[in-house]
Structure formats: C-alpha cells, structure tokens
Amino acid sequence: MLILKGTISQMQIQLRGWTGSKNMPKKGPKVVVIGAGIAGVGAAGKLLTQGLTDVQIIEASSQPGGRIRGSLFGKSTIDEGAQYIHGASTKNPVYQLAKEHDLLQETHDRLFPNLLQKLLEAIPREKLLLKKPIKQIQWNGSFESGGSSVYSVRVVCEDGDHILADHIIVSISLGCLKANGQAFFQPRLPEQKLSAIQSLGFGTMNKIYLEYETPFWDENTDVIGLVWEDETPFSVQKPNLTEWWKHVPVFYVIRPTERYGHVLVGTISGKEAEFVESLNPQEVASRCTYLFRQFTGRSSLPELKSVYVTKWFSNPYTRGSYSHISITSTGAMIDQLAEPLPQATEGSSSPMLQVLFAGEATHRSYHSTTHGALLSGWREATRLIDHYSTK
Ligand SMILES: Cc1cc2nc3c(=O)[nH]c(=O)nc-3n(C[C@H](O)[C@H](O)[C@H](O)COP(=O)(O)OP(=O)(O)OC[C@H]3O[C@@H](n4cnc5c(N)ncnc54)[C@H](O)[C@@H]3O)c2cc1C
Numbered sequence: 528m529l530i531l532k533g534t535i536s537q538m539q540i541q542l543r544g545w546t547g548s549k550n551m552p553k554k555g556p557k558v559v560v561i562g563a564g565i566a567g568v569g570a571a572g573k574l575l576t577q578g579l580t581d582v583q584i585i586e587a588s589s590q591p592g593g594r595i596r597g598s599l600f601g602k603s604t605i606d607e608g609a610q611y612i613h614g615a616s617t618k619n620p621v622y623q624l625a626k627e628h629d630l631l632q633e634t635h636d637r638l639f640p641n642l643l644q645k646l647l648e649a650i651p652r653e654k655l656l657l658k659k660p661i662k663q664i665q666w667n668g669s670f671e672s673g674g675s676s677v678y679s680v681r682v683v684c685e686d687g688d689h690i691l692a693d694h695i696i697v698s699i700s701l702g703c704l705k706a707n708g709q710a711f712f713q714p715r716l717p718e719q720k721l722s723a724i725q726s727l728g729f730g731t732m733n734k735i736y737l738e739y740e741t742p743f744w745d746e747n748t749d750v751i752g753l754v755w756e757d758e759t760p761f762s763v764q765k766p767n768l769t770e771w772w773k774h775v776p777v778f779y780v781i782r783p784t785e786r787y788g789h790v791l792v793g794t795i796s797g798k799e800a801e802f803v804e805s806l807n808p809q810e811v812a813s814r815c816t817y818l819f820r821q822f823t824g825r826s827s828l829p830e831l832k833s834v835y836v837t838k839w840f841s842n843p844y845t846r847g848s849y850s851h852i853s854i855t856s857t858g859a860m861i862d863q864l865a866e867p868l869p870q871a872t873e874g875s876s877s878p879m880l881q882v883l884f885a886g887e888a889t890h891r892s893y894h895s896t897t898h899g900a901l902l903s904g905w906r907e908a909t910r911l912i913d914h915y916s917t918k
Contacts, residue, residue, distance in 0.1 A: 557581040558911065559682055559690055561661055562698035564593025565621075565643065565897050566885040569904030570696050572649035577912045584650065585682065585690065587660035587844045591647060594700075594845060594887075595639045595897065600835045601738040602788040604636040605781070607837045608848075609897045611635070620905075621898040634786060639897070646901075660685045660844070664695060665713045666881045667869055679881045694880055696907045698900075701729040701864070701888035702846030712882075717870060723860035727888060728853030729846070731800040735775060736835040737815055739789040743828050744780060751778045751791065753822055771799040771806075772814050800848075804838045811836055849895035850888035858891055865889035865903070867910065880914055883907040 558574055560567045563586035574582045584591075594608035612622050621642065625631050628645050630638050647655075663683040670681045670691050678691035697704075704724045709715055716724070744751060753776055775793040795803055803811065812834040820828045839848045852858060868882040869875065885903040893899030 554676065555579065555581050556693040556911070556915065557678065557691070558583070559680070559692040559695045560584045560698060561664075561682070561695060562586060562593060562886070563588075563591035563655060563657075564698060564700075564886070564900060565595055565646070566887065566900040566904035567593075567696065567698035568643065568646045568650065569901045570698065570885055570908040571654065571904075572646055573905050573908035574911065575651075575654070576649050577908070579911065579915075582650075582654055583690070583692075584655045585659050585661055585684070586655065586657050589658050591655060591657070592640070592643050594839075594848070595643055597636045597640055598835065600736055601790055601833065603786050604640075605734075605736055605787070605790070605792070605835070606635050606639065607734065608839070609639050612638075612898070613896050614898070619898045620901050621896075634783070659688070662711075663713055664697065664711060664882065666695075667714060667877055679878045693878070694883060694911055696883045696885050696904070696911075698885040698904060700845050700847065700886060701727060701850045703844065704888075705729060706846050716868070719863050720866065720868075723856070723863040726853065726856040727860050727864065728851040728856065729888070730796060730848060730851060731840040732794055732796045732848040733800040733803060733837045733839060735793045735795060735803070735811060735815070736781075737778070737791045737793075737812070737831050738833045739791075739829055740832050741829055742780075742789040743819065743823070743825070749780050749782075751780070752776060753778075753818065766798055768799055768802040771795065771803050772818055774799040801840045803836055804841050806836070808834045808836065851895060861889060861891045861894060865891075865906075867907075880911060883910060 556579060558579055558581065560571045560582065563584050567584055568591060571582050571584045596607045597604040598607055612619065612625060615622050617623055624642055624645060625638060628641070630641050633641065661682050662685045665681040665683065666679060668679055668681060670678045672678065672691050678693055680692045680695050682690040682692065682695060684690065701724065704711070708721060708724050715721070755773060774797070775795050778791040778793040781787045781790040781792055812831045815834070816828065816830055820826050839845050865884050867880050867884065869877050869879070871879065885907045887894050887896060887900035887903065890899035890903045893902060
C-alpha cells in the first residue's frame, strides 16, 4: 500500500504515474462531475485542490448554483431556492464558510450567491461547461479515446457530444433521477438503487413573492399569518387544487425595506405548489389581493405591483424542491442511493468507482439542505482521493 503524503504538486506527479488497473491509461484519472449545484461545485473544488487535475463539471443550465439561485424582483434580487443556513454550528460547513468569508451579516440573496462564488474560485472557468445537458451515462464500458486511452464511462450530451471519463460524480437532483433514472443509465441501475430512487420522497416547495407600492402592514410587522377558523386544510381528504391559496398560511415581510422595497414572501408545498406553477402571475396576484382584503376586512387594500412564483417542479433540471424520507422509504435507502457503481463483487475485474453519487438526497443526516449537499460532494471527492492515495 502506498500512502501519498506531501504537497499537492508531489501528489499530482504520483497520480499521473499511477498504473493500477489494466483498463486505466497511464495518466492521471479523468473525473467528470455532472451538475454544478453546491454538491457538484464542492466535489470538483475538493478534487482540484487535492491534486486531481483532470476534472470537468458539466451543467445543463446557463449558470452554476442549481437550487441556489437568485432572480431580479422589485428593487433587488430574491432567493428562488435556499435562503437560510440551517444550524449555526461550526460542524455545519456552510455556516463555517459563511463565517470565514464574513458573509453571516449579509442579506439572504447575497449570502448564498457569494458563498457559491467562493467555492467556484477553486475551479478554473474552462473546467465548467454550461448549457450542456446530458442525456445518458454509459458505464461499465471500454470506450477508446482518439489516443491509446480507454475509459469505463461515456457521458452522452443532448447536443450529441460524448465525454469520456474514468469516474463521474452524478449530483443531479433526486427528482431528475426519478424522472430519468431508467433511461439515464446504460446499463440500467441495479434494482436496489432504482428502488431507493423511486421510494425516497422528493417534494415541491415554491415561494410566492408579492411586491407592493405601499405596504398595508405597519413597520413593526414581520409575519402575516392567515388563520382559517372554520376549517383546516389538513381536514380536507381530497385536495382541491383550485383552493391552493388555503395552503399559504404565512407571509413574511422581507427586510430591509430600503433594499427590497415592500415585499412579502409566502411558501406553498405539495400538490398545491405544483398546481400554482400552472397559473399566470395575474391570477395569483388577484387571489392574494382578494385574500388580504377578506382577512383584513379592508376592501381598499392596494393592488399588487408585481408577483413572482418559483417553478421548481416544472424546471426540467430539478423537478421539485428537495428530498425527504417518505413513508415508503427508510434512511438505509439514502445509503443505497449514495453507493458507488459498480458495486463490489468478488472476483470482478471492472474498475471500481466508475459512477459516484452526490447531492442533497444522498446525505443521510442532512438531506434537503445546502450543507448536506456540500458534505455529499466532499464525501465523494474524498472517496476518489482516498482510492488513489491508498493504491
Ligand atoms: C424553494 C427552496 C428553498 C430551500 N431553502 C433552503 C434553505 O433555506 N436552506 C438550505 O440549506 N437549503 C434549502 N433548500 C435546499 C437546497 O437548496 C438544496 O438542498 C441544495 O441547493 C441542493 O444542492 P445539490 O447540489 O444537491 O443539487 P442542485 O442544486 O439541484 O444541483 C444539481 C445541478 O445538476 C444540474 N442538472 C440537472 N440535470 C442535469 C443534466 N441532465 N445534465 C447536466 N446537469 C444537470 C442542475 O441544473 C443543477 O445545477 C431549498 C431548496 C428549495 C428548492
């Protein structure tokens, strides 16, 4: 066993000279990371800073970040996805990074984009391919490049390009795996992994942003709660999606007003959240105006200036918001989802660690969060680094 210790440049030299497998070319391993959300960016950054230089990230969208995304709305930028750091603990790497880079006092929209920028600094721009959706991952193969090199994995992009790799880290959402899982992988995934993908939960939570010219709330109000005294949405057996507005129990006032203007944000989950994506903004605006007029008894309440509804369910590169352990699943299924391919079998000569899995849904304790996603990316990068450093 060879333990590599020393500087990054020494380690790079060792890795380039590695000749451990008959399928592996005499060069450093080539790693492709699929998806430039915080998990993928974290994985690529760790690989690059730890000495694996041949790393490429392939991202379907026109920008990195995935479910960390801001949009212009009103006077400023609002968060479409992640907004809060869950858990102010030094064990939370997102909190720790935000602290190190002096971002804890930043407004929400500046916190996560800035944090992502800090992580992206470890990745040279040419290593990030944007607007490159992939449509298939072919693994357990023997794909020849133009030269003498042979690779076990071939990534087929929607534009027809083929990218070869020794290892890929798949960090696309569980929603995308559910929608495309079978056709996405060739050969198809082992039954246990497919079953984990289908059984684990992936739900939708959307945000509804409302902008007013003049606020109808006073300056001390932070939260506006809507309490339905005669019924509770949870007592309704069959959901009536057209009454989606009963499922937005609370609106928060976005502060500071000088930066955002007079903006409220409400959240909506489940089937109603999916349904609201099909409505045009005008319909959402007039329903919210009606609701506030009804609850306050003030028919003179102002009309909205603008409205913005996130669409995480219809986004083809997320297909929902985040994962959960549904009643049909167990925590062990998260580990099955995270298990690399091919699975170790006695006597198998296939190169190991061809397809690795990262992303929030693969973290057993912190799934559904940004720190779970980041930790999962680091976990898979470390798996590869350890694989080579113990050869
Ligand atoms: C509305 C909402 C609110 C949230 N609030 C919080 C919060 O307050 N705090 C918190 O910690 N977390 C929050 N989260 C969760 C957090 O945003 C996610 O857990 C985290 O960002 C997921 O990161 P990821 O890298 O695993 O996945 P993603 O960010 O989804 O990254 C996956 C990437 O893969 C790309 N991709 C998908 N398909 C393909 C393809 N075929 N080819 C190439 N690329 C592809 C996607 O475009 C995406 O960039 C929230 C999420 C949502 C949606």
